[in-house]
Amino acid sequence: MPAIGTLFDLTGKTAIITGSTKGIGKAIAEQFAEHGARVVISSRKPGPCEEVAAAINAKHKPGTAIAIPANISSRDDLTRLVNETNASFGKIDILVCNAASNPYYGPMSGITDEAFAKILSNNIISNNTLATLVAPQMAERKDGAIIIISSIGGLRASTVIGAYCVSKAADVQLARNLAAELGPSGIRVNCISPGLVKTDFAKALWDDPTTKEQREEETPLRRIGVPDDIAGAAVMLASRAGAWLTGQNIVVDGGVTAV
Secondary structure, eight states: OOOTTOTTOOTTOEEEEETOSSHHHHHHHHHHHHTTOEEEEEOSOHHHHHHHHHHHHHHSOTTSEEEOOOOTTOHHHHHHHHHHHHHHHSOOOEEEEOOOOOOOOBOGGGOOHHHHHHHHIIIIIHHHHHHHHHHHHHHHHTOEEEEEEOOGGGGSOOSSBHHHHHHHHHHHHHHHHHHHHHGGGTEEEEEEEEOSBOSSTTHHHHSSHHHHHHHHHTSTTSSOBOHHHHHHHHHHHHSGGGTTOOSOEEEESTTGGGO
16 A cells, blocks of 8 residues: 555545546556545446456455446436445545447448437547546545546547547537636546557457557557556546646657657
């Protein structure tokens, strides 16, 4: 456990992390627990949620993690996620909006209105809903951290995941707006925009050895990311280390967008 009082200590904090059964979300939950936080593991399916929570509890102590399945497309599910977290842990100090969807791969001219609406709803509206649900109690305490996982796709164009990129650009602006609205209440709101990270969600972009080699060659640090690269930034934003950071978009991409 970290020493009490260190900049990155999360002891006594409770965090909800959506989409936390694998990839970036799971890594964030694991690192939050390493730094002393109690974590809520949430995704659509109960089984994977319970497995990740059990593994974290086995490594730390019982009750460090709990599983609360929720579908981000359902406001009722998101409300239940917040209510059950409050019932179990008594408060919510940190919210990480990591869950997202991208049901379409191709040009914008080919996407259906239904698919586009789903991307916007899951990747933007659900984040605002969750932030709105947790903000009142954070405001009462004059303390809270909300982190939205965006993407460098929100900073550049794409001919194959354009709708997803639109949603991620909107997430950056959502964080700015919420930071301005909630800052006077002591709530910090920031985005993290990962580059290509080795996750199942991004598998189509790194699974082919030739494509992966090309992406690494285009990256100044000469490798694609791993989930812990993003988790480190999340710990910083959630802890006292990020106490004067709000309304920002932290790009974690190995230098891709710098060149």
